Amino acid sequence: MANYLRRCLWLLLLAPLAQAAETAPLPPVRIGLTPVFLDDQATFVNAWRTYLESHLKRPVTFVQRGSYRETVDMLREGKLDFAWVCGYPYVRNQNYFRLLAVPLYKGEPLYQSYIIVPASDKQTRSLNDLRGKVFAFSDPDSNSGHLYPEYLLARINETAASYFSKTFYTWSHRKVVEAVAAGLAQGGAVDGYVWDTLVFSHPELTGKTRIIAESPQFGHPPFVANRSVSPKLFKDMQKALLNMVHDPDGSPLLAILNLDGFVYGDPHLFDGIAEMFQFIENQRNASSQRR
């Protein structure tokens, strides 16, 4: 009897605590962003966070870093739950990441890489004309801004270091456009989706550049999840992204992003990127063996 009473007392005491534990705010969802889109729009990023918070019913934190590698490393180390990264780091880290969603651009989950030159340069027709010039890459871990031109050079048994007089990274696609527009670099590789979007928002910038080559279609930079993310959160997040197109709050955000929506992605979308990476690896190994 005394035991029963004591138990009841304990329950009474603990009941509010249990209730408090249930209503305690959930830890924020940490989402890494990279310059695969125009990530320098603070107003847009805030609006997007508000949208995601209302759909996930928990706080959301966007984490932006100076390079793809930092974001990718944070995701691998579990410091992030999700990240919007390039297809290139995705194919290299498929063991650690789960494909969450792929953006739809022009109705397809695909995009291209553009090789651009300053608009004042009327002669250059292809990458072949840029030998010995200064070339701007966006990020070492970017497919469109680095891997694709490297692949093109590997195809003709060259590397960026041997082919160009000087190369540098701007750490964002937008800044590649700026570097080429300013004439700092005589050529650059840029995400086609970013360049196309800039045509709307900053025509004066893209107007100073000219596209000399377009790559084949690759899988659009995807949203990926850390493998340790709970299935519920994974589902919720997937739903939040995929529903954007139907949501009155989400569709204007998509319009700003210049995207048509998000879809479940197929990992095979990124096979093209993996092949290019493999080709370059083989080439590198072959040349180091020759040495």
Added chain:
Amino acid sequence: MLHLKDVSLWYKIPLRVAALVIVTASVLASVLVYRSINDLRDNLTANATQVGRLVADTLVEPIMHDDVWRAFEVVNLPFRSMPNQASDQSAEYILVLDTNNKVYVSNKPDRFPMMSAPAISEPSIATYLKTPAQPWPDELAVVDAPASNALFLLTPIKADGVRIGTLVMNYSKTPFAIRLRSLARDAIVITLLVLAALLPLGVYWGNRMAAPLLDLSNAMSKIGPHLPDPAEIRLEESKDEIGLLAKSFKAMLGELKEKEQLQQQVITSDRLAALGRLAAGVAHEINNPLGGMLNAISTFKRHGEQDPITLKTLSILERGLLQIKETVAALLVEARAQTRPFDLNDVADICTLVQPDTEKKQIDFTREIDLVEAQPISSTLVRQVIINLLLNAFHATQPHGHVHLHIYRDSEYLFVDVINDGSHIPQDKVSYLFEPFTSLSEGGSGLGLWVIYQIVQQLGGLITVQSEPDKTQFTVQLPLEGSHE
């Protein structure tokens, strides 16, 4: 040829004031422009130096990491902060040179491509860029390239004390020159405005200053053989040096005038004295034989028988000789020994004596006798003087005219004023008034005033005359005995 020192003060002082104003305004304006330019240059240098050090420090990491894009963003920063603003405080272009003095990055990549030699695009730098053997200055330096229209700010970029590059900031001098021109233009406009305000004021002041001097100069030029009347000289009364000078000048003129009058008086009295002596001499010389002749006639008449013709002739001779004696006696006025003091009875006598004359012409004769007791002076002579003066006055006065007698004294002198409203004595006759046989009218002997003068002289007194239309005043001043000696 007109020499500056010969120019009138009327022009010279305003001209000098104007010159002073212009010089002052110009010097002030020039100093202000010079100061502004220096300040501007100092500001530019200070600003450039600050920006240079900041940019150089910020560039260390991008250069160490070979991060071209970051370096580009850094050198673009000073420009991005003020887009579309052509400030004269911002650099024309910025170069970052590597250790081989090749362009590492610049904010004008079109003009200075990466890895090019900057001297190709900008020959004026060539002199500072010969070879690595002639290194850039080790410390921050401002180089004024005379060949180009630019200033260069050279800042070493150092990592841990090792030079890894050089920051070159080029500042065009054109905005500087534009600023200089606008400053100079403002200064000139302000100077002209100041001059427009000050010059008329300066000229006015100059004229004010010159005016009294010119007045004085004009007044001085009037002094010639004839002295001007001090009342006609109009000079500004003030207490400054020019005012004092004018005052002194007026005093000098007054003294000169007084001296001139004194001289005139001395000449007159000298002449009268000489005449007196001459008359006395002549009278003595005549009196002696005259006395003899009259005695002879008298004796001849008393003794012996004379025929009527001789008696008649002698009588004619005697009358003539007596007339000569009277005349000589009148000329030879001699102050007799004093009889008795002059008192109010004498005045009453005089009035009685002249009464017939006043009645004849119906003259309004007024008297003002400010005496109560007898005066220690010869009554005979004073009576003679007063009667003569009154008779003269009655003679000069028109019928129904007015004559006033005023007798008064002070501690030393007895004064007799005789005033009439008759015809006035012309100025040129006043000098000769007291000489014998100077008659103002037809009827007079011409000896009345001479006698008065002689008596007054012998009594040691003064006689003056002031004559203006409708008022002629004789004043006799006679020393009283006892108080005089």
